[in-house]
Amino acid sequence: MEYQVTLFCTSGKYKPVSTIIKMDKDLDFSSPEVKKMILNRGTQKICATRRWSSVDLKKNGYLKGKIRIYDKAKIEAENKARYEKIKEEKYASGEWKRPKKREE
Numbered sequence: 240m241e242y243q244v245t246l247f248c249t250s251g252k253y254k255p256v257s258t259i260i261k262m263d264k265d266l267d268f269s270s271p272e273v274k275k276m277i278l279n280r281g282t283q284k285i286c287a288t289r290r291w292s293s294v295d296l297k298k299n300g301y302l303k304g305k306i307r308i309y310d311k312a313k314i315e316a317e318n319k320a321r322y323e324k325i326k327e328e329k330y331a332s333g334e335w336k337r338p339k340k341r342e343e
Contacts, residue, residue: 240265241309244281246301253299258284259309268308278304 245257260281266273282304286292296302329335 241311242277242281243307243309244278244285245305245307246282246285246296247303247305248300249302250300253301256285256289256301258288260284274306277306281306 240262241259242262243257243259245255247255258281260277262277266277268274282296286296326335330337
């Protein structure tokens with residue numbers, strides 16, 4: 240199972256930082272201990288990738304974190320549906336023109 244861990248700057252000065260971690264087995268995601276373990280592992284991976292320490296995290300204000308289950312197929316389907324909705328709104332408003340169908 241894959242999880243996406245995102246750290247947020249509490250002051251809003253810096254953009255969020257995220258990473259994807261893989262866990263060997265399905266865990267009980269409702270348990271606070273499991274969430275804390277996943278968040279710690281994700282934070283360690285972010286720090287290793289960016290060569291940050293815990294002091295850097297505190298200094299830059301990355302004190303808040305979120306976790307979500309990362310399902311690539313579901314995310315791609317949501318993005319495709321959102322794009323289709325935007326595209327239809329643009330066609331309806333006249334901002335975009337529909338492509339002409341070519342007959343071959």
